[in-house]
Amino acid sequence: MQVELLYFDGCPSWQVADQRLLEALALAGRGEVPVHRRRVETPEEADELGFIGSPSIRVDGRDPFAVGGEQVGLSCRMYPTAAGLRGSPEVEQLVEALS
Numbered sequence: 001m002q003v004e005l006l007y008f009d010g011c012p013s014w015q016v017a018d019q020r021l022l023e024a025l026a027l028a029g030r031g032e033v034p035v036h037r038r039r040v041e042t043p044e045e046a047d048e049l050g051f052i053g054s055p056s057i058r059v060d061g062r063d064p065f066a067v068g069g070e071q072v073g074l075s076c077r078m079y080p081t082a083a084g085l086r087g088s089p090e091v092e093q094l095v096e097a098l099s
Contacts, residue, residue, distance in 0.1 A: 003098070004036045004058040008074050011054035013087025021057060024094030046073050053077025055088060057097070064097035065089060 005021060007014030018037065025031050040051050052070035054077055056063055065079060078085040081093065089097070 001030060001033050001098075002036070002058075002060050003033055004038055006038045006040055006049065006051055006056040006058065007054040008040050010074075011076055011087075013076065014055040017055035017057065017088035020088055020091050021094055024091050024098055027091065028095050028098040030098060040074065043074060057089070057094070059097060065093075 003021070003025070005014065005018055007017075018035065021035055025033055025035070038049075040046050040049060040054070045051070050072055051074075052063070052066060052072055053075045056077060057065065076087060078087060079089045079093070081090045083090075
């Protein structure tokens with residue numbers, strides 16, 4: 001399994017997503033899987049990667065939270081959670097995405 005966390009430096013939520021992702025991997029019994037963190041620095045790099053906002057999580061190259069039609073670019077991303085829109089998926093959502 002390959003897990004990536006894509007982000008840009010101005011994003012206030014990527015570190016929360018990183019912590020939650022590590023917790024979710026442990027809960028899913030995949031604590032040995034490394035998280036590849038990738039900083040996206042330019043609009044051109046965002047286009048090249050299909051980066052739909054920070055933080056973005058990819059599991060085996062697929063974004064389990066993408067619904068289609070998202071804009072590519074250096075922007076903050078919001079996730080629907082039980083508590084409303086948040087800057088990072090909840091741990092439970094990440095566990096489900098990793099299963």
